[in-house]
Amino acid sequence: MTDNRTVAAIDCGTNSIRLLIASADTHGRLVEQARDLELVRLGQGVDAAGAFHPAALERTFAACRTFAQTIAEHHCEEVRFVATSAARDVSNRDEFFTGVREALGVDAEVIPGTEEASLSFAGAMSGIEVNEEPVLVIDCGGGSTELVVGCGNQIESQVSLNIGSVRLRERFLNDDPPTADQIDQARSYVRAMLDKCSVDVAAARTVVGVAGTVTSLSAIHQNLKEYDRAKVHRSVLTADQVSHLADKLLSSTVDEVEQMGPLKRRRAEVLCGGALIIDEVCHRATAGELIVSETDILDGMALAMLAEGN
Numbered sequence: 001m002t003d004n005r006t007v008a009a010i011d012c013g014t015n016s017i018r019l020l021i022a023s024a025d026t027h028g029r030l031v032e033q034a035r036d037l038e039l040v041r042l043g044q045g046v047d048a049a050g051a052f053h054p055a056a057l058e059r060t061f062a063a064c065r066t067f068a069q070t071i072a073e074h075h076c077e078e079v080r081f082v083a084t085s086a087a088r089d090v091s092n093r094d095e096f097f098t099g100v101r102e103a104l105g106v107d108a109e110v111i112p113g114t115e116e117a118s119l120s121f122a123g124a125m126s127g128i129e130v131n132e133e134p135v136l137v138i139d140c141g142g143g144s145t146e147l148v149v150g151c152g153n154q155i156e157s158q159v160s161l162n163i164g165s166v167r168l169r170e171r172f173l174n175d176d177p178p179t180a181d182q183i184d185q186a187r188s189y190v191r192a193m194l195d196k197c198s199v200d201v202a203a204a205r206t207v208v209g210v211a212g213t214v215t216s217l218s219a220i221h222q223n224l225k226e227y228d229r230a231k232v233h234r235s236v237l238t239a240d241q242v243s244h245l246a247d248k249l250l251s252s253t254v255d256e257v258e259q260m261g262p263l264k265r266r267r268a269e270v271l272c273g274g275a276l277i278i279d280e281v282c283h284r285a286t287a288g289e290l291i292v293s294e295t296d297i298l299d300g301m302a303l304a305m306l307a308e309g310n
Helices: 054-073 093-104 113-127 165-171 180-196 212-221 239-250 254-258 271-284 297-308
Strands: 007-012 017-024 030-038 078-083 108-110 135-140 145-151 154-161 206-210 236-238 289-292
Touching: 007 054, 007 297, 017 054, 017 297, 030 054, 030 297, 054 093, 078 093, 078 297, 093 108, 113 135, 113 145, 113 154, 113 206, 113 297, 135 212, 135 271, 145 271, 165 180, 165 271, 180 271, 206 212, 206 271, 212 236, 212 239, 212 271, 212 289, 236 239, 239 271, 239 289
Parallel strands: 007 078, 078 108, 135 206, 206 289
Antiparallel strands: 007 017, 017 030, 135 145, 145 154, 236 289
């Protein structure tokens, strides 16, 4: 059945805020109308201060006002705004809620990591065909990393870990480039989190990565001068290639990272932290390669909204 409605999904993470406007075709597949991303670094200093920085809030609200114009132009019938890791950890959430409501006219939802993981898995699987199961989906964000293992549309295990690209950069990887000691401390921390997590990474026969860290790694590996979603989506990185990229990023200055591919400054500043996390997860996986997906939590949100409308 065709859902003639147009919906808007907004994912507000620690480093980026993103918008997807979509409808559904006769087979229930998403038809993308618009997709946008702003790197607002909402989680600036949250790990240390436990509160949103005023400048980070204003950057986020400015992006919301821009998104509101796009949503109005597409006559969206439903808008859902979800906030993830950074918004779980702060003392001044009410200020954030008020600003989002004023800019977009909707209430922000701070969703738990388990729901974030489920939506990311659904979104990833909507855009990737896999031959071997179970599948591990890795969603490495700025403040948290979700690991989900499942077969078909059925999730078998999932976890949300309090590690992300911004969090690692601010907590451990302080120098530019990070020192060997800082890198060792960051790796030890990530390994300890993975040792304790309930998801059996090694059991996965296929590994899929979503979100900005893995898509940026793919773009750098392909030597893209301009970002091309079609070339990034369904591209493949071997575990060795991921390790090489992580080592390269961790040994480079932010200025050097920014020149490696079509990267915005706020992505280049934290990419080494995200790459370290992806490297550590891939090292534990037995699949040997990482499939990169451009479909993610936004697609999962839109699919759920459209399904509820039928």
